[in-house]
Amino acid sequence: MTRTALVTGGSRGIGAAISKELKAQGYAVAATYAGNDEKAAAFTAETGIRTHKWDVADYESSRVGLAHVEADLGPIDIVVANAGITRDAPFHKMTPEQWREVIDTNLTGVFNTVHPVWPGMRERRFGRIVVISSINGQKGQFAQVNYAATKAGDLGIVKSLAQEGARNNITANAICPGYIATDMVMAVPEAVRDSIIAQIPAGRLGKPEEIARCVSFLVSDEAQFVNGSTITANGGQYFV
Numbered sequence: 376m377t378r379t380a381l382v383t384g385g386s387r388g389i390g391a392a393i394s395k396e397l398k399a400q401g402y403a404v405a406a407t408y409a410g411n412d413e414k415a416a417a418f419t420a421e422t423g424i425r426t427h428k429w430d431v432a433d434y435e436s437s438r439v440g441l442a443h444v445e446a447d448l449g450p451i452d453i454v455v456a457n458a459g460i461t462r463d464a465p466f467h468k469m470t471p472e473q474w475r476e477v478i479d480t481n482l483t484g485v486f487n488t489v490h491p492v493w494p495g496m497r498e499r500r501f502g503r504i505v506v507i508s509s510i511n512g513q514k515g516q517f518a519q520v521n522y523a524a525t526k527a528g529d530l531g532i533v534k535s536l537a538q539e540g541a542r543n544n545i546t547a548n549a550i551c552p553g554y555i556a557t558d559m560v561m562a563v564p565e566a567v568r569d570s571i572i573a574q575i576p577a578g579r580l581g582k583p584e585e586i587a588r589c590v591s592f593l594v595s596d597e598a599q600f601v602n603g604s605t606i607t608a609n610g611g612q613y614f615v
């Protein structure tokens with residue numbers, strides 16, 4: 376049986392690596408994106424993976440978008456909630472808007488993506504939820520009060536969903552990537568980035584593919600008993 380996977384923010388960065396890895400593993404994959412039509416089209420041309428544009432921060436857009444994916448590929452068995460943004464600023468400079476944008480996309484976006492497909496997973500008695508959290512949800516980060524709040528919130532979401540889903544063979548787990556070589560990390564000022572790399576015992580940024588392989592384990596049928604857990608993948612930078 377071919378299972379269907381949905382990856383939010385799945386056409387760029389870590390999400391693109393996850394989409395490709397799941398396709399290579401034989402899943403039917405759909406990826407969402409928020410704004411960059413050009414990159415999404417290039418991703419589809421390169422991989423053959425269909426991309427769908429909607430704002431994960433909006434419940435109705437998510438519900439309608441997810442219904443389209445299901446009409447196209449069949450019921451969604453696997454959700455990888457990966458879409459995320461940063462609006463970094465020291466707290467004394469952080470605006471209510473910067474707070475709200477990050478909460479709406481990173482945290483409410485997880486609710487909006489999982490909630491519409493949850494009843495179907497319960498009915499079919501199978502589901503896999505993977506939420507891409509962050510090292511900064513575990514340790515906090517200067518200039519990321521908003522982002523760290525959402526990434527710590529992800530861990531509460533999966534631990535709670537795990538308890539609700541287990542009786543119907545639905546698992547929910549989180550991955551906390553450390554600093555990975557993506558546009559998001561490359562947007563950090565170079566001097567700051569260099570100081571971050573100096574704190575990583577592995578001596579380098581992670582690769583998106585290294586996170587994708589964690590996802591591929593968690594969504595497999597064999598990972599049924601791994602539920603509510605957090606995989607930390609950060610090159611030894613931080614231990615919980």
Ligand code: CAA
Nearest residue numbers: 461463464465509510511517518553554559560563564567
């Ligand atoms: N720890 C302690 N102090 C720090 C600091 C840190 N990590 N970073 C900056 N500071 C200090 C600076 O030295 C400076 O001090 P002084 O005032 O004494 O000079 C002060 O804080 C910064 O003040 P600014 O007014 O210059 O700050 P700014 O308004 O220009 O903001 C910034 C700059 C947004 C903090 C910028 O430095 C930045 O983007 N930093 C990176 C934050 C970060 O690590 N984000 C992670 C992005 S990657 C990601 O999120 C992916 C993931 O999941 C891992």
